[in-house]
Amino acid sequence: MKKDKVICKCYNITVKKIIKAVEGGVTDWKELKKELKIATDCKKCKEHAKGVFKDILEEYK
Template identity: 30%
Template sequence: MDKEQVVCRCTNVTIGDLVREIENGAKVFEDVQNTIKVGTRCKRCTMNVRDIFSKLIEL
């Protein structure tokens, strides 16, 4: 996965941001919603980012 790929345009969150949050202890999607606000504005990306987060957490 390209760590520079933006997954939430509203908050400019990248895959790399998700990886960092996981490294910092995020265990569930709601953790990253609370810390970096991904998928909290227009919410169009939420399902896609949730899927990406799930795949990353399994690695």
């Protein structure tokens, strides 16, 4: 997946921003939402964003 792909359009959250959050110690969905505000506005990206986050967590363990 391209690192510049936008996952959450409301807050312009890219794959790269999620990776940085994981590298910074984020380990669960609630933490990610709190840090990046991902999927907190229109919520259209929620399920896709959760899947991307899960994949990134597995890759960066």
